[in-house]
Amino acid sequence: MAGAVQPAERILHLAAFAADRCADGATITLTDIVDGVGYPTDAERDAHGQLQSGTSDWETVRKMVQRDLRDLRTHWGIRLDYDEQEHSYRLAPPCFTPDERRVLLAAVATVSVQGAPDGEPGELGATLDDRRALVVLRLHHLVATLRTAIGERREVTFGLYGVMRRVQPYALGMWRNRWYLAGHDLDRATLRRYRLDRVDPGEPTIAVTGSGGAYEIPDDFDVDAAFDLDPNAWGQDPVLVARVRVGIDHVDAFRSELGGEVIERDGRRALVELDVRHHQSFRDRLLSFRGSAVVLEPPELVALVRDHLAALAGSR
Amino acid sequence: MPVLGKERHFEILRQVLAMAEERRAISLDDAAGAVGVSAEQLKDLLDPVLFLAFRTGLGDLIEQSRSFLLTEDDEIVVDEHHWLRDLAAEPPSPDVALRLLVAGITMQSFATRGTPDLDTAVDKLTKIVGAHLDVSVPTPPALEAARESWARGRSLRFRYVRDIDDVASDREAVPYRVFCKWSHWYFQGRELGTDDLDAEPKVFRIDRMHDAHLGVVEFDPPPDAEIPDWFDLTRHELQVTLRMRPEQVDALPRASRVVERREVSEDQVEVDVVVTGERRLDHLLVTLDPDVEVVSPLDAGERQREHAAELLAAYP
Numbered sequence: 001m002a003g004a005v006q007p008a009e010r011i012l013h014l015a016a017f018a019a020d021r022c023a024d025g026a027t028i029t030l031t032d033i034v035d036g037v038g039y040p041t042d043a044e045r046d047a048h049g050q051l052q053s054g055t056s057d058w059e060t061v062r063k064m065v066q067r068d069l070r071d072l073r074t075h076w077g078i079r080l081d082y083d084e085q086e087h088s089y090r091l092a093p094p095c096f097t098p099d100e101r102r103v104l105l106a107a108v109a110t111v112s113v114q115g116a117p118d119g120e121p122g123e124l125g126a127t128l129d130d131r132r133a134l135v136v137l138r139l140h141h142l143v144a145t146l147r148t149a150i151g152e153r154r155e156v157t158f159g160l161y162g163v164m165r166r167v168q169p170y171a172l173g174m175w176r177n178r179w180y181l182a183g184h185d186l187d188r189a190t191l192r193r194y195r196l197d198r199v200d201p202g203e204p205t206i207a208v209t210g211s212g213g214a215y216e217i218p219d220d221f222d223v224d225a226a227f228d229l230d231p232n233a234w235g236q237d238p239v240l241v242a243r244v245r246v247g248i249d250h251v252d253a254f255r256s257e258l259g260g261e262v263i264e265r266d267g268r269r270a271l272v273e274l275d276v277r278h279h280q281s282f283r284d285r286l287l288s289f290r291g292s293a294v295v296l297e298p299p300e301l302v303a304l305v306r307d308h309l310a311a312l313a314g315s316r
Numbered sequence: 317m318p319v320l321g322k323e324r325h326f327e328i329l330r331q332v333l334a335m336a337e338e339r340r341a342i343s344l345d346d347a348a349g350a351v352g353v354s355a356e357q358l359k360d361l362l363d364p365v366l367f368l369a370f371r372t373g374l375g376d377l378i379e380q381s382r383s384f385l386l387t388e389d390d391e392i393v394v395d396e397h398h399w400l401r402d403l404a405a406e407p408p409s410p411d412v413a414l415r416l417l418v419a420g421i422t423m424q425s426f427a428t429r430g431t432p433d434l435d436t437a438v439d440k441l442t443k444i445v446g447a448h449l450d451v452s453v454p455t456p457p458a459l460e461a462a463r464e465s466w467a468r469g470r471s472l473r474f475r476y477v478r479d480i481d482d483v484a485s486d487r488e489a490v491p492y493r494v495f496c497k498w499s500h501w502y503f504q505g506r507e508l509g510t511d512d513l514d515a516e517p518k519v520f521r522i523d524r525m526h527d528a529h530l531g532v533v534e535f536d537p538p539p540d541a542e543i544p545d546w547f548d549l550t551r552h553e554l555q556v557t558l559r560m561r562p563e564q565v566d567a568l569p570r571a572s573r574v575v576e577r578r579e580v581s582e583d584q585v586e587v588d589v590v591v592t593g594e595r596r597l598d599h600l601l602v603t604l605d606p607d608v609e610v611v612s613p614l615d616a617g618e619r620q621r622e623h624a625a626e627l628l629a630a631y632p
């Protein structure tokens with residue numbers, strides 16, 4: 001082992017020593033560290049070779065070790081916790097297991113998250129080249145602000161179509177390429193969802209107000225349900241079973257947009273059956289398929305579509 | 317070389333360590349360029365930590381070469397047990413955790429098998445970020461065949477519905493790349509059966525494919541196919557001005573974008589809405605409530621009536 005070493009080198013020696021000696025949860029003493037890493041000291045020792053506390057040499061080497069432990073934590077995230085009772089150090093468990101770290105790196109290489117604030121150099125996944133990514137997502141610029149507000153449980157205010165909203169934010173989600181906030185609207189006393197790209201611009205666009213810990217997210221808050229934004233899932237209209245004739249080339253796209261099952265099919269057309277819980281949304285999405293999707297049943301939905309088109313066409 | 321402070325030395329080591337691990341290996345020159353020092357300087361900085369030594373409790377000298385390895389070809393590598401990062405107990409910063417969390421949740425959404433390590437990592441990140449997130453990408457029916465085509469270097473046969481006019485035709489293409497961006501999966505490649513071999517690769521939306529299956533043409537995808545930054549659709553953008561009640565703004569189709577909003581009276585607003593392409597303009601117009609006034613362009617009202625009448629013909 002080298003004699004005089006740079007601080008950086010010594011601190012990494014300390015990490016190697018701790019990794020070797022504490023891997024199974026074992027503890028180490030100050031004397032173990034000083035001898036194992038090779039800290040220079042003339043401090044007195046007892047009959048068992050342990051450093052004797054209270055002397056100035058002991059204090060000097062102890063401070064040196066403390067400083068290195070602090071650096072090890074600050075720069076490398078590696079933590080040796082001191083046990084006052086046992087006068088020994090224990091290696092804190094890692095944040096991520098090697099397997100967890102491996103899959104996270106794979107995730108970062110596969111999913112490029114654009115628009116996220118930059119991390120420190122050397123942070124997990126920061127050096128990955130995402131030009132080969134399979135999936136590219138973009139964070140809305142308000143996500144970072146809202147993430148902080150949710151983490152600190154602080155209320156936010158923002159304008160939506162010119163009306164100020166006071167909200168306790170619960171969760172963020174993305175549905176069909178749009179970011180949404182779910183939260184408790186304080187003025188309407190109910191859970192609401194807000195599309196972030198429809199928030200009025202302002203200075204700031206979203207103001208984080210009040211003190212931290214201002215609320216709790218209810219135990220029964222269901223994040224998956226909150227962002228199931230398909231109107232056919234949350235609609236409150238009387239449920240109707242629709243039968244729609246869909247051109248054979250449009251069946252996949254139709255089912256991707258509106259759901260349903262194919263109950264009949266020939267070479268040119270398919271009959272798709274689905275439950276409808278939001279009548280207007282069904283009508284509007286059906287119309288995006290032009291003449292390739294025509295509702296046949298029930299009469300209520302047929303009338304809804306026909307009457308709407310007739311009104312627009314000016315034929316009634 | 318000027319003497320580097322401890323913090324800068326650590327910063328360089330952390331960054332090089334991250335690159336060596338996350339990219340499997342990196343040349344000394346590339347690593348030096350990335351951290352802003354010369355290759356010789358980097359070699360000097362790495363030298364003390366290429367072998368880390370410490371003494372065991374019995375006084376035996378242990379040398380480990382597990383932090384970095386500099387090969388004879390000046391490649392920096394780390395072995396599979398990268399203990400330095402394995403030991404990190406401190407969580408990533410909230411910003412880094414947010415990026416990792418979004419990537420991890422997205423991976424979960426289209427994983428085809430269980431992801432226990434990713435699941436536990438995502439749980440940990442959710443606690444660090446302090447906010448619930450819900451992010452998913454769609455999985456259209458033709459995706460599996462498209463990914464297999466790319467992975468196996470075989471052509472893909474499919475029936476494709478053109479966005480512009482809904483016309484379907486049989487196609488075969490060889491894959492350059494399969495990717496997901498803006499919440500849609502795309503198949504980028506060269507279409508077979510056209511005489512122009514120099515033609516630019518085409519980009520097909522996978523949710524507009526059906527009956528996709530592998531063809532017989534074998535193909536080696538080019539290594540430099542990159543995801544396009546953006547499809548420039550601005551020349552297809554069309555704007556209409558609508559006058560409506562404020563609550564009707566929320567019911568506009570997803571594919572439309574409100575670019576400006578003006579208060580007209582207490583219960584009326586005027587909005588400038590942009591859509592991409594005539595097909596989406598037609599759809600926007602026929603989803604408007606009959607009491608919404610189409611202010612401009614002047615021919616938009618007539619267009620709305622004509623398109624509604626055309627669709628109405630399917631509902632005798």
